[in-house]
Every structure is written in structure tokens, then in C-alpha cells.
Amino acid sequence: MTAEDDALAGELALGLLEGDERAQALRRTLSDPDFARAVEWWRVRFADLLVEYRPVAAPAGLIDDIGVPTAPKTRGGLRLVVSSALAAAAAAVLVMVLRPAETVLPPPIDRATTVTLLAALQPSDGTGTPISAVVDGGAGQVRVVATGIAPAGKAAQLWVIRDGVPRSLGLLSGSGTTRLALPPTERAALQPGLVLAISIEPPGGSPKATPTGPVVASGPLTAI
Amino acid sequence: MKDHPADPYAARVAICELLQRVGTADRAALGTLYELTASSLFGICMRICEERSAAEDVLHEVYHLIWTRAGSFVPTAAHPMSWLGTIARNRSIDWVRGYGKRMTRPIEDADDIADDTPDQLAMLERTEEAQRLYDCLDALDPRQRDTLRTAFFGGLTYAQLAEDNGVPEPTVRSWARRGLLNLRGCVGDG
Numbered sequence: 001m002t003a004e005d006d007a008l009a010g011e012l013a014l015g016l017l018e019g020d021e022r023a024q025a026l027r028r029t030l031s032d033p034d035f036a037r038a039v040e041w042w043r044v045r046f047a048d049l050l051v052e053y054r055p056v057a058a059p060a061g062l063i064d065d066i067g068v069p070t071a072p073k074t075r076g077g078l079r080l081v082v083s084s085a086l087a088a089a090a091a092a093v094l095v096m097v098l099r100p101a102e103t104v105l106p107p108p109i110d111r112a113t114t115v116t117l118l119a120a121l122q123p124s125d126g127t128g129t130p131i132s133a134v135v136d137g138g139a140g141q142v143r144v145v146a147t148g149i150a151p152a153g154k155a156a157q158l159w160v161i162r163d164g165v166p167r168s169l170g171l172l173s174g175s176g177t178t179r180l181a182l183p184p185t186e187r188a189a190l191q192p193g194l195v196l197a198i199s200i201e202p203p204g205g206s207p208k209a210t211p212t213g214p215v216v217a218s219g220p221l222t223a224i
Numbered sequence: 225m226k227d228h229p230a231d232p233y234a235a236r237v238a239i240c241e242l243l244q245r246v247g248t249a250d251r252a253a254l255g256t257l258y259e260l261t262a263s264s265l266f267g268i269c270m271r272i273c274e275e276r277s278a279a280e281d282v283l284h285e286v287y288h289l290i291w292t293r294a295g296s297f298v299p300t301a302a303h304p305m306s307w308l309g310t311i312a313r314n315r316s317i318d319w320v321r322g323y324g325k326r327m328t329r330p331i332e333d334a335d336d337i338a339d340d341t342p343d344q345l346a347m348l349e350r351t352e353e354a355q356r357l358y359d360c361l362d363a364l365d366p367r368q369r370d371t372l373r374t375a376f377f378g379g380l381t382y383a384q385l386a387e388d389n390g391v392p393e394p395t396v397r398s399w400a401r402r403g404l405l406n407l408r409g410c411v412g413d414g
Contacts, residue, residue: 048354058262
């Protein structure tokens, strides 16, 4: 990292760049960890200035569609959601009037990309607090918030039990939130009712396709 | 609007707890977080987007990002309002870089609506690091300082800064880059 690189990182963090220059700098944050750290350093520094922005009353109801599984991902605002629902209802009525014998099916919902599942993994020994896991279908990942599950020198591994077979979802970090990208097969197959479990394994994870150590927590996935 | 902690420490704890709950896909927590923080974040979006409908779209996107990213927020690493405010600022800049500013009316018109929730951003403590940043900004050549501050608050590009200042773009670039390097040297590695 030269001084020039540092200045470039600051320019990107401030938002001074545009067009190709901005695109190139953004790409570099993906390929150059030192540069990415420098950009983050500037962002954290400049965040101290945020205090000077003046608040403006925000509209009510703006986020009513966020976190609702069937809501569209891009916002057209509530009005659009309502009006498209009305339009769909009107169309449905029209179809029923014209063709009363046919069943009107609701539009298909792309569950894999919209569904969010939640599991509270209860500790097997009945003590301590449950460990929460969130399956974010849209992001194709599972997030687990847990600290100090595995004893020193061991690893905690997350599994989903599907068709009666444990399938590894990955290793949990020692503290805080672990985000694991879901394998494509699991991404499509995860659904309410399947059980998530955490086992204690050797460093690097189970040497086998199934858990080799004790299961310390488990719980079923539920839709929210 | 009720039970909004006016004490900075209580507010910080409340926002951290809400973020953790949002991280577990707690929809009610997102609603409370919005009540508590939306006016602060909307102020950022309005200032940078300069247009209400755009700022609303960006604010919606910001809370959608918060909904999906809250699980990655580490409570000890930063003040939660820094984290939230940075998301709002970055998304707003993404928007204006993608669509451009329309410049349809003066910015000051944006602030005409009174808001009775405590400004959560105003509760960011003046930490040692923050004090150092302000001291170092004060020590800069005024043109360098003004360039950096104007760029930060308005989310402006070099081209816009050059036009506003009535100087060629390379001149503004030189002010900003020298300002950044001086600031980097003054603030140090923190």
C-alpha cells in the first residue's frame, strides 16, 4: 500500500469517485484485502462526522413489507403492493366471471429466494440459552450467533438432518456470528420442520460425512 | 412515538439489543428500530439524494439491508449508529452514482418537517478518535478541509465539487488527495 493507494481508499470511502474509476476501486476491495482494510479504516474514521447530519422525519409504514416472506424484494412502496394486489384480485374476479369452471391459482412464490427460516437450537444438556440460527433464502446463507460452543482445540460443526441423514452446513467460528453459504442442494431443500444440530468435532470438522462427536444443541426450523 | 431513550448510553444499549433481535429475524424489533432511528437515517438519505421519493426508496433499501445484515453487527466494534449511518450514507451514494442528482430544489427545504424523536446520531459520543479526527480536520488547509467535509456530507463527486467551486476538476482532486494524505498522517493508525 502506497500513500497513493491510501488516498484512493479515502476517495472511495468518501464517495468522490464515479464511473469507471469507482468501479475499478470497488473491484479492488474484493481482490486486495489491504486496500479493503484501508477503505474500511476511512469509513470508520469518517463515521465520526455522521453526528452532523440533521434528522428528517421519516414516513410511517415505509418498511411494512420488509421481512414479510411474500413481499416483493424491490420497493414500489406500499401503494404499489396494494395496487398490484388489487389488480390481481380484479383480474381473478374477471377470470372467474369469464371462465367460472376454472380454478384460479395464486401466482407461484419463489420460496428459495424469499423464505426466511428460524431455528432456536436448544442445548442438549438443558442448560444455557438457545442458539439462534437464521436461514436467509434470499442471501443463500445461514447465520448462527453463538460464542464458546466448542472447547479449546475442538470445532463446532452445523448440520441439517434431512431424510434422516445429517448433512454438514459448515464450521462455526469461535465467537459471534457465523455466516455460512448454503450448498445449492441444501438451499433448495431447507424447509420448516427440518432439524439443525451442532456437534463437537476435531479441528477442521468431522473426518466423516456424519458427526463423530457429541451433539450439543439442536432444534427444528420454523417459517416466520 | 414512545419510550425513546433520551440517555445516550441507554439508547446505545437499546439499539444494540434491537439489532441483535433483528439479526434473529424479529420483525417487531425491526419496527421499533425504525421508530428509533429512521429520522436520523432519513436525514442522511435526504441530504445526499436531495429528493424525497429517492430518499424514501433508499431508506427502504437501507432497512432491508439492516434486516438481512443485522446478524453480522458486532455490538462492541462500533457505535450502532455509526454502523447504521454508514449503511445509509453508502446506499445513498450508490443511488446518486447510479441515477444522478436531480437538483430540483434547495436542500434546506428538506428539513422543514419537525421530528420529535431524539436524534440518535447526535448521541454519538465525542470519543477520543472522533476528537482527533476533528482536531486533524481543523489543522488542514481550509480548502482541503472544506473539500473533504463537503464531499462527505453531500456525497459529491469530483465533477460536482469542481462545478460548485468553479475550478477545474484536477484542482479539486489535488485538494482532496492532499487533504486525505495529511489527515491520514495526522490521525495515524488509531
